Amino acid sequence: MKNRILSALFALPLLLSLPAMAIELDEAKQKGxxxxxxxxxxxxxxxxxxxxxxxxxxxxxxxxxxxELAQKNGISLAQVEALAGKKAVEKTSAGHYILLDGQWVKK
Incomplete structure (x- = not known):
């Protein structure tokens, strides 16, 4: 189980980049x-x-x-979402927003 979660965790950075929308997504993040x-x-x-x-x-x-990751690794969608959220917050650049405790804050 732990290996499956770790496997999913290592795949998450790829999911967060979404190349097709990268320019628009980056611009939207930059503009807040x-x-x-x-x-x-x-x-x-x-x-x-x-x-x-x-x-x-x-x-x-x-x-x-x-x-897809949840099914492939035999874990729940909620587990993958939680891992992805943690990674996304960690990877968020300084000056970009994250939602913490219901409030948008600049990292």
Whole structure:
């Protein structure tokens, strides 16, 4: 079980980058429109016209990958989401937002 969780943990950085949306995602993070949440998903910090669609797309892709990882490793979706959230918060650049205890804070 521990090896499966570790395997999933090492695969998470790949999931968080999402190359197809990288430029738009990076720009949205830079401008403070979106931030990482501890549940492994992206959240809206402040809205702009294109932000809800970006968040919806990124989160749908993440969830599909999380489900795939959970099934492949015999662990729950919640476990993968928690691992992804932890990794996302750790990887968040200084000056970008993370959601902690219900509040958006700059890292």
């Amino acid at each position: 429109y979106v931030g990482e949440q501890t549940d492994g998903y992206l959240g809206i910090v402040k809205s702009a016209p294109e932000v809800p669609e970006l968040v919806k797309d990124v989160n749908a892709k993440r969830k599909a990958k999380y489900q």
